[in-house]
Amino acid sequence: xxxxxxxxxxxxxxxxxxxxxxxxxxxxxxxxxxxxxxxxxxxxxxxxxxxxxxxxxxxxxxxxxxxxxxxxxxxxxxxxxxxxxxxxxxxxxxxxxxxxxxxxxxxxxxxxxxxxxxxxxxxxxxxxxxxxxxxxxxxxxxxxxxxxxxxxxxxxxxxxxxxxxxxxxxxxxxxxxxxxxxxxxxxxxxxxxxxxxxxxxxxxxxxxxxxxxxxxxxxxxxxxxxxxxxxxxxxxxxxxxxxxxxxxxxxxxxxxxxxxxxxxxxxxxxxxxxxxxxx
Numbered sequence: 075x076x077x078x079x080x081x082x083x084x085x086x087x088x089x090x091x092x093x094x095x096x097x098x099x100x101x102x103x104x105x106x107x108x109x110x111x112x113x114x115x116x117x118x119x120x121x122x123x124x125x126x127x128x129x130x131x132x133x134x135x136x137x138x139x140x141x142x143x144x145x146x147x148x149x150x151x152x153x154x155x156x157x158x159x160x161x162x163x164x165x166x167x168x169x170x171x172x173x174x175x176x177x178x179x180x181x182x183x184x185x186x187x188x189x190x191x192x193x194x195x196x197x198x199x200x201x202x203x204x205x206x207x208x209x210x211x212x213x214x215x216x217x218x219x220x221x222x223x224x225x226x227x228x229x230x231x232x233x234x235x236x237x238x239x240x241x242x243x244x245x246x247x248x249x250x251x252x253x254x255x256x257x258x259x260x261x262x263x264x265x266x267x268x269x270x271x272x273x274x275x276x277x278x279x280x281x282x283x284x285x286x287x288x289x290x291x292x293x294x295x296x297x298x299x300x301x302x303x304x305x306x307x308x309x310x311x312x313x314x315x316x317x318x319x320x321x322x323x324x325x326x327x328x329x330x331x332x333x334x335x336x337x338x339x340x341x342x343x344x345x346x347x348x349x350x351x352x353x
Contacts, residue, residue: 103138103139103140104137104138104139105137105138106135106136106137106138107135107136107138108133108134108135108136109133109134109136109352109353110131110132110133110134110352110353111131111132111350111351111352111353112129112130112131112349112350112351112353113129113130113131113348113349113350113351114127114128114129114130114348114349115127115128115129115346115347115348115349116346116347116348117344117345117346117347118344118345118346119342119344120342120343120344120345121342121343129150130149130150131148131149131150132147132149133147133148133149134146134147134148135148141161142159142160142161142162143159143160143161144157144158144159144160145157145158145160155172155175156171156172156173156174157171157172158170158171158172158173159171165183166181166182166183167181167182167183167191168180168181168182169181169182176193176195177195177196177197178193178194178195178196178200179193179194179196180192180193180194187208187209188206188207188208189206189207189208190204190205190206191204191205191206192204193205203218203219203222204219204220204221205217205218205219205220206220212231212232212233213229213230213231214229214230214231215227215228215229216228216229223244223245223246224243224244224245224246224276225243226241226242226243226276227241227242227243228240228241228242229241235257235258236255236256236257237255237256237257237283238253238254238255238256239253239254239255239283240252240253240254241284243273243276244272245272245273245276247272247273247275247295248271248272248273248295248296249270249272249273250269250270250271250272250273250276250277251269251270252267252268252269252270252284252287253267253268253269254266254267254268254283254284255267255283256283261306261307262304262305262306263304263305263306264302264303264304264305265283265286265301265302265303266283266301266302266303267283267284267286267287267300267301267302268298268299268300268301269284269287269290269293269298269299269300270298271290271293271294271295271296271297271298271299272295272296273295274290274291274292274293274294274295275291277290277291277293286301286302286303286312286314287299287300287301287314287316288301288314288316288321290316292316292317293316293317294317297317297318298315299314299315299316300314300315301313301314301315308326308327308328309324309325309326309327310323310324310325310326310327311323311324311325312325319338319339319340319341320338320339321336321337321338321339322336322337322338322339323335323336323337324336330349330350330351331347331348331349332347332348332349332350333346333347333348334346334347334348
């Protein structure tokens with residue numbers, strides 16, 4: 075990264091932080107909201123008939139006042155994950171605290187059509203990252219850690235009713251490229267994705283079409299991961315090719331329940347029933 079540019083951005087961003095202490099502590103309105111998701115899955119190995127039940131809880135509490143909001147995330151073990159403060163100072167969006175296991179200060183704003191944020195991790199030698207995103211006509215562009223060599227670049231757009239997207243990241247270990255597309259025809263939605271994995275340690279699945287590729291961090295460097303999913307109402311079928319194995323999944327959703335059958339080529343099959351309750 076250009077050190078002068080990096081210093082200028084970080085310096086401008088962090089100058090806003092000391093003024094938090096000067097904010098008016100008298101809140102004109104206060105509120106607390108609690109949301110969460112409970113997920114449980116009972117699965118039976120078709121060969122051994124062994125029953126396994128796993129569960130998870132994602133609880134999010136947000137306390138809001140006229141000066142900002144505090145968010146805390148708690149899991150089923152009562153472990154606190156994310157914990158951060160969001161506020162606004164002099165047209166800068168400021169976030170203080172821990173997000174995705176990294177504690178630090180993040181300052182963001184909009185500049186000439188670009189949304190830019192700077193994050194400085196705490197501690198000796200804490201990393202500084204700069205993220206940016208913009209909309210250029212029909213194309214959505216975004217970049218994570220844009221000034222570093224291993225930046226993650228993503229783009230997405232709609233062409234003739236087809237949602238297409240992709241991402242690119244080049245690290246010292248290897249290069250990851252992901253391409254995806256989604257199309258809906260007469261009530262049937264089809265999503266496809268293809269990933270070339272050079273460094274599985276930094277691969278992200280996300281919540282978009284990339285997620286249909288499975289847990290890509292289990293991929294072997296130097297291989298490709300391919301996936302296709304077709305859905306009609308509550309019924310879906312998915313095929314994922316990962317590490318020379320094909321995984322076939324059939325799923326049916328009924329209210330809060332999802333019933334599924336999964337078969338790995340050359341391996342075992344599993345029947346499961348999952349429950350998901352959001353409150």
